[in-house]
Amino acid sequence: MATPQLTKNQTMVMDALSHSEGPLSAYTILDKLRDQGFRAPLQVYRALDKLLEYGLVHRLESLNAFVACTCPHEHEHDHGVTAFTICEGCGQVTEFHDIAIEQRLSALTRAQNFKTEKTTIEIRGHCQSCA
Amino acid sequence: MATPQLTKNQTMVMDALSHSEGPLSAYTILDKLRDQGFRAPLQVYRALDKLLEYGLVHRLESLNAFVACTCPHEHEHDHGVTAFTICEGCGQVTEFHDIAIEQRLSALTRAQNFKTEKTTIEIRGHCQSCA
DNA sequence: TCGCACACGTTATAGCATAACGCAATTGAT
DNA sequence: ATCAATTGCGTTATGCTATAACGTGTGCGA
Numbered sequence: 533m534a535t536p537q538l539t540k541n542q543t544m545v546m547d548a549l550s551h552s553e554g555p556l557s558a559y560t561i562l563d564k565l566r567d568q569g570f571r572a573p574l575q576v577y578r579a580l581d582k583l584l585e586y587g588l589v590h591r592l593e594s595l596n597a598f599v600a601c602t603c604p605h606e607h608e609h610d611h612g613v614t615a616f617t618i619c620e621g622c623g624q625v626t627e628f629h630d631i632a633i634e635q636r637l638s639a640l641t642r643a644q645n646f647k648t649e650k651t652t653i654e655i656r657g658h659c660q661s662c663a
Numbered sequence: 664m665a666t667p668q669l670t671k672n673q674t675m676v677m678d679a680l681s682h683s684e685g686p687l688s689a690y691t692i693l694d695k696l697r698d699q700g701f702r703a704p705l706q707v708y709r710a711l712d713k714l715l716e717y718g719l720v721h722r723l724e725s726l727n728a729f730v731a732c733t734c735p736h737e738h739e740h741d742h743g744v745t746a747f748t749i750c751e752g753c754g755q756v757t758e759f760h761d762i763a764i765e766q767r768l769s770a771l772t773r774a775q776n777f778k779t780e781k782t783t784i785e786i787r788g789h790c791q792s793c794a
Numbered sequence: 795t796c797g798c799a800c801a802c803g804t805t806a807t808a809g810c811a812t813a814a815c816g817c818a819a820t821t822g823a824t
Numbered sequence: 825a826t827c828a829a830t831t832g833c834g835t836t837a838t839g840c841t842a843t844a845a846c847g848t849g850t851g852c853g854a
Contacts, residue, residue: 539801559840572804577842593724594783596841617777630771636763637786644757645791646748652725652785655768660776670832690809703835708811727810
């Protein structure tokens with residue numbers, strides 16, 4: 533899917549995530565954007581929904597939080613499964629992709645005739661610095 | 664970890680999950696157990712915390728819900744990563760384990776010197792019947 | 795110009811999870 | 825036996841996450 537021009541709200545949410553060191557919850561984003569006119573959670577959630585749809589943002593299910601995608605171009609072609617390591621110490625999130633895992637999961641789901649729509653892989657632990 | 668004798672509350676929560684067709688949210692469990700004396704969310708969450716610790720229950724991060732483990736004995740030795748397929752149609756959840764994925768993830772995290780504590784793999788989609 | 799799609803704004807509400815307090819039962823070392 | 829520590833329990837209150845429902849405005853093609 534081609535990424536359309538972002539609206540004003542979408543741009544502000546995207547910028548907040550891009551400039552953040554780590555993942556942000558929707559309400560944290562809201563707080564960051566209050567100065568710029570945001571008043572209600574839905575303004576954030578609606579923007580996030582679109583950014584997720586465009587593949588510019590990922591949702592971290594185990595944190596109820598969101599991060600900017602580190603390689604949005606690759607997603608224009610919607611390649612593959614995205615996985616994350618999440619450090620419990622410093623909060624750092626690293627996105628990665630692995631074709632072997634993707635193929636293995638694909639084989640396993642095909643074996644049970646399961647039609648995959650979205651795959652979540654999140655690894656919680658401690659990064660090198662925080663070990 | 665050896666599983667200790669469950670307390671009364673833990674047993675009731677475990678039974679609710681075991682007898683359920685699919686995953687249950689904490690508040691759904693609470694509602695099911697009101698007749699048996701449950702009054703507050705914490706009663707459920709505290710029981711769930713222990714059941715998770717004992718490996719008798721899994722948390723589905725993408726649903727904010729819980730399921731009984733389908734193979735609790737294997738977990739007594741704390742083998743491996745648990746993965747799930749989750750059908751958006753009928754709600755059916757299938758737990759599975761795959762050593763190849765586990766090894767691949769292990770290699771990838773070791774490469775970034777990341778110390779894994781918990782791995783979440785959840786595949787949303789449609790099962791054979793609901794495709 | 796009419797109708798439609800879409801983004802937006804607001805209020806209210808629903809759903810998920812934990813903080814903080816105190817009490818009761820158990821255990822186990824002295 | 826007794827005291828201290830641990831663990832589970834019950835309750836109230838609160839906080840965080842997410843969506844429902846309604847209406848407004850704008851752009852654009854039939």
